[in-house]
Amino acid sequence: MRSIWAVARNTIKQALRLKIAAVFIVLLLVLLPVMGLKMTGDGTLKGHLQAFVSYSLSLTALLLSLLTIFAATYTLTGDVKDKQVYTILTKPIRRYEFVMGKFLGIVIIDAGLLLLFSAIIYGITISLPTFKKADSKELAQVRNEFFTARTSLKPEKPDVSSDVDSAYNKLKDSGELPAGVDEHPVARRNYKKELAQRISQRKRAAAVGEELVWQFDNVRPEDPNQDLFVRFKYNVAVNPPDMEVYSRWFIGDDRQIQTTGIIETPIYTVERKDFVGTFHEIEIPADAVASDGYLMLAFQNVPLNNTVVFFPSEDGLELLYKADTFTANFSRAVLLIFIRLVFLAALALFAGSFLSFPVAILLCLAVFAMANMSGFINESFDSLGNNISRVYYYSFKPLIGLLPRFDQPGVSKYLVLARMFSWSQVAKLGTSTLLLKALPLAILSLIIFSYREIAKVIV
């Protein structure tokens, strides 16, 4: 352990003396305050905060990722190329201890720098409202919609498979299915998928005068005096002249009306007029929630509108309430960045354990780039998978599964939306990134380096 620590200390010295480290550190120290002052977002205080947190955290994550890749690759390949390993590996240190020392050193640097820069970002973020001399309305808005960590409840997706089957059979019986669909399993599956989409969208649409009802079972705000937020966006079949839609909302425990008729918890009625296609939030006191966590939301398409109104399936409607503080959420987001840096360190040491510096760097950068667009890559290969299923299934898919997914979620997504990034999410991402992806790479690098012929010459 002591020799691991000696190597780690030396690695820290080595990495901090890299020019790229100096450049990145100075860059961040200059850029973060400048970004704090200059980024304005959409002009509001909330927009300013969102833009700053989003860009500064992403920039920090990007630069530290690059630094990790460079430093971790260099520290191993450089020592082999410049032959310092000759004097080190002939000392009483096992080779795996040497690589572990390198890993520890890089992880310590990452932790230190990440702590420094996230502290700077945090400091700038919480002092921005004071600095900008925001008025009380803006302050209230950022308090509710930015400096908080809200849990999001989305309505459960209704199970439409029986509807799909009956609709499909009906079409089949009446002979209205497109030609060839029923014969090919792939075509049949795709057609049913299409049907399912259509049916579930119909369930999220309200014709004029109609009502849509959602029921939530597990709403547990910490404090009954806080507020709930209904965040929604709707689309319309025919655009109204001023692009605005009238709506009436009922929020509360509707069971009281149906059973006893005595209203114990309040039911709120809200009438609004909102733009189409953008997000809006309705603020409701949390006492609307029944003691068992039940809450009903009902949307009424007011006859003033002359169009069908529907809610997009992904983010059309959700219920938000405060579950944690901004600080805790911020810390977990930083922890997520750290988890990714640890993966990159393991990757870079793995590459450095058997490749030369340029090749190792290239490999790491390629994986890093792919990890940052893993969503796109996965989707493309999934759609491709329908046609080359078997080849794809046994070759590409396992490889793509090995990729970490740095864009899912993006580092600042939860902070910008003031959305709760829970410990269980951190644990899940940590397990999949560290245990399933970084650890095998780290073990591989230890094994490869242990058995590698260090002084090998190719003639």
Place this chain on the structure above:
Amino acid sequence: MEYAIETLFLTKVFSDWWGRNRVVAVDGLNLKVRTNEVFGLLGPNGSGKTTTLKVLLGLLHPTKGRSLVLGGDATDPQINRKIGFLPEESYLYRYLTARETLDFYGRLFKLPPKVRKLRIEALLDMVGLKAVANRTVGTFSKGMARRIGLAQALINDPDLLILDEPTTGLDPIGTRQIKDLIIELAGRGKTILLCSHLLADVEDVCDRIAILYGGKIQTEGAVDDLLRHSDKTEITTGRLNAQAIEKIKRVLADEHAECMIDSPKTKLETFFIDIVAEAQREAMPTSGAVSKTGLSEFLSAKSDEQSRREAILDQLVSNKPSGEKTADTRTQQVRAQPTQAPSTDEDLLRKLTEETGSAEPKHVSQLAQDKPEPVKPDRAAENVLDELTGRSGPDKSQKPDIQQEENNA
């Protein structure tokens, strides 16, 4: 443990990118370095010296054969904590200062902080870099880096010191210091494997040498034996007048011997060292290394276990059969002024032949023969000696004894 280093049919072949064998760097090498001897591995560039060392230390994997260092595998921490290694160039971290460098290596040996600190200071003092201890190694000259390299090889007070070209880049004083150091360390019971093509250095310090060419040992033996001209006699005396010289010439003419009479020159090395020593006495400023004499305290400080080990070694040394000399007499030999009279050749030769005659089996021919079985280096040396002295060839009747002894070994 009779041998500090032993290789058995060690072969290393380098291949090209396609895996085709291209260069045979070491070819069936049977090297045996006894405990507590200074062994010189000589050879021209590319003869396989460094490759041998790398295989010994586990930096290269042997293609065939195996090697034992201190009775085990050199990659085993239990073994390599007793080894000091100075590679062909001092591969050090350029950004660390001299002191930090030694601290780093000391930590790898898990030396307790107190011991580490003491040793670092002692070593810095010993290699003459105390004044520049806080400068980064990257700013050092090659020779200064070499000195730090040597210091790192000594930080664990090793039993076996492996030095690859230790004197390259060093000034004559540094070279001389290293040579003195090697002799002193040998006197303390350490084994030293020296790899060099600077023949003067090897000649001054080594007990035995092997000359490598094409990855094979071409010849092997005790330095004194290999280099002695037994058909010549050198007489060194104080200043003589012309009369006395004439007299000697007459005596020699009676013996039908030709002779050359000349005043000996000072060696340039000695001359150079005198000049620099003079400058240092006048305390002239320098930004380079300062020469010191003597060994660091810790290398001589003996723990109980160490002194016990050394007692055993001393015993071994005193029992050594051939003309091994103690470090002290060796040191004198190196430092000998030209006017001092060395012991006469006849004396030494008589001693050698007497001892060989009684204690040691005669010899095994090794030269120019590709014998696959391990050969006792000493006997090979004697073979060379015999060839030089014009004695008869290998005595077949001795062979069973040799085999016997090898089995014992």
